Amino acid sequence: KIEEKRKERKWIMKIETKFHGPVEIEQKDCWTFPQGVPGLEDEKEWVILPIDGEDMFQVLQSTKTKEIAFIVINPYVLAPTYELTLDTPTVELLGVERQEDILVLSVVTLREPFHTSTWNAQAPIILNAQTRKGRQMITNNDRYLVQTPLSQGGE
Numbered sequence: 001k002i003e004e005k006r007k008e009r010k011w012i013m014k015i016e017t018k019f020h021g022p023v024e025i026e027q028k029d030c031w032t033f034p035q036g037v038p039g040l041e042d043e044k045e046w047v048i049l050p051i052d053g054e055d056m057f058q059v060l061q062s063t064k065t066k067e068i069a070f071i072v073i074n075p076y077v078l079a080p081t082y083e084l085t086l087d088t089p090t091v092e093l094l095g096v097e098r099q100e101d102i103l104v105l106s107v108v109t110l111r112e113p114f115h116t117s118t119w120n121a122q123a124p125i126i127l128n129a130q131t132r133k134g135r136q137m138i139t140n141n142d143r144y145l146v147q148t149p150l151s152q153g154g155e
Contacts, residue, residue, distance in 0.1 A: 018069035072105040094128040103127040118147040
């Protein structure tokens with residue numbers, strides 16, 4: 001019975017967020033970025049939060065620093081023909097064994113007016129749903145731009 005009670009317990013953490021205010025998250029919802037994110041190497045734990053009333057965009061929020069959050073989108077929604085080949089360091093760092101475990105997100109830069117907003121097709125965020133690890137992978141693929149207009153989808 002003691003083991004059953006341990007399984008029932010949930011690890012819950014309260015964090016301050018840039019867009020949602022204080023929220024409670026479970027450990028199972030956290031993503032570990034072993035190397036951090038380029039330019040933010042100390043930010044190793046993140047959570048993905050929904051944006052109310054919006055299915056397309058989400059927030060990738062640092063669990064450590066309130067002010068550090070990115071609006072993200074699945075690039076395949078914008079550009080169904082978006083092509084990505086994971087490099088060996090990414091596969092090894094994330095422990096990728098199956099393609100179906102991989103989630104891909106791209107950072108969005110929202111601007112006014114909205115139609116001038118862009119997404120980063122050059123450096124997608126790669127997540128492994130099995131290991132709960134992530135990495136921003138810089139592709140150096142000259143086919144894609146760092147500031148790809150949302151309206152163009154990168155094609």
